[in-house]
Amino acid sequence: MLVMATEQNVNDGVKNYAEDWITVKNIIDGMIQLENGYYVTGIKVLPKNIFIMDEGERNNTLFSLQNFYNMIDYEFWLIIADRPVDINVYLSQLQLLYQRTPDSAIRKIIMQDINKANAFMGAEYNVVDTEYFILFKEKKLEVIQKRIANLISGLANAQINSVRVSNVDLRMILDNFLNGGMTTTFGTVMFNG
Numbered sequence: 001m002l003v004m005a006t007e008q009n010v011n012d013g014v015k016n017y018a019e020d021w022i023t024v025k026n027i028i029d030g031m032i033q034l035e036n037g038y039y040v041t042g043i044k045v046l047p048k049n050i051f052i053m054d055e056g057e058r059n060n061t062l063f064s065l066q067n068f069y070n071m072i073d074y075e076f077w078l079i080i081a082d083r084p085v086d087i088n089v090y091l092s093q094l095q096l097l098y099q100r101t102p103d104s105a106i107r108k109i110i111m112q113d114i115n116k117a118n119a120f121m122g123a124e125y126n127v128v129d130t131e132y133f134i135l136f137k138e139k140k141l142e143v144i145q146k147r148i149a150n151l152i153s154g155l156a157n158a159q160i161n162s163v164r165v166s167n168v169d170l171r172m173i174l175d176n177f178l179n180g181g182m183t184t185t186f187g188t189v190m191f192n193g
Contacts, residue, residue, distance in 0.1 A: 023035040023036065024174070027167050027170050027171060027174075028167070029167075030164050030165050030166055030167060030169075030170070031144070031170075032170050032174070034137070037139050038137045038138065038139050039137065039138060039139070039141070039144060040135055040136070040137045040170075041135065041136070041138075041144055041148070041164070041165060041170075042076070042077075042133055042134045042135035042136055042148070042151070042164075042165055043133065043134050043148060043151045043152060043155075043162040043163060043164055043165060044131060044132070044133050044162060044163050044164075044165050044166075044169055045132040045133065045134060045155060045160060045161075045162045046160070046161040046162060046163070047130070047132060048061075048159070048160050048161075050062070061158050061159060061160070064157050064158030064159070065158045065160070067154075067157075067158075068154040068155060068157065068158055071150070071154060072151075072154075074136060074138075074147070075136065075137070076134055076135065076136040077133075077134070077135045077136070078132070078133070078134060079132070079133040079134075079135055079173060080130060080131070080132055080133075081130075081131050081133065081172060081173050081176045082128035082129070082130055082131075082176065083128060083129045083130075083131055083172055084127065084128055085127045085128055085129045086127075087117055087120060087121065087127055088121075090117060091114065091117045091118070091121075094110055094113055094114050094117065095114060097110055098110045098111060098114065131169070131172075133165060133169070133173065134151055134162075135165070135173075148164050152164070
């Protein structure tokens with residue numbers, strides 16, 4: 001549980017929890033519905049490695065991103081979150097491929113990949129997929145739709161793909177911030193006050 005420490009509550013011996021000021025009512029249709037009537041929503045930005053582009057293309061992308069951020073005239077949050085990845089399916093596929101492959105050189109390469117996957121599953125590694133989000137809050141649903149469309153098209157102009165956040169994305173973000181990355185199995189983190 002994330003505890004917000006302030007000078008006031010440290011002196012009083014009172015603990016204020018993040019859940020006390022994040023008043024989530026529901027998660028529905030890719031939006032976090034807050035008790036004050038606002039919705040928190042946005043887009044998930046698909047990563048793109050600009051360092052493998054040629055210099056001209058990289059500069060154009062950076063210039064387009066600068067223009068994109070300058071067009072946003074409302075409060076927004078850039079969120080980077082790690083989502084745990086289960087590589088058991090990938091490992092199973094490698095093991096099946098190993099059993100079906102007669103060529104010893106290819107089997108050796110597949111075994112190296114199997115060993116590497118097993119090493120990643122060890123206690124010293126956390127296999128995660130880093131995801132990027134742009135979130136904002138708004139009360140009016142028509143404004144939300146327009147902002148999402150503008151964000152997606154603005155990033156598309158910079159040749160960066162994005163999609164509207166899903167309920168699963170929003171739950172994962174809340175889990176990352178409120179539960180130390182532990183996935184809840186009972187649904188949305190709620191505040192009853």
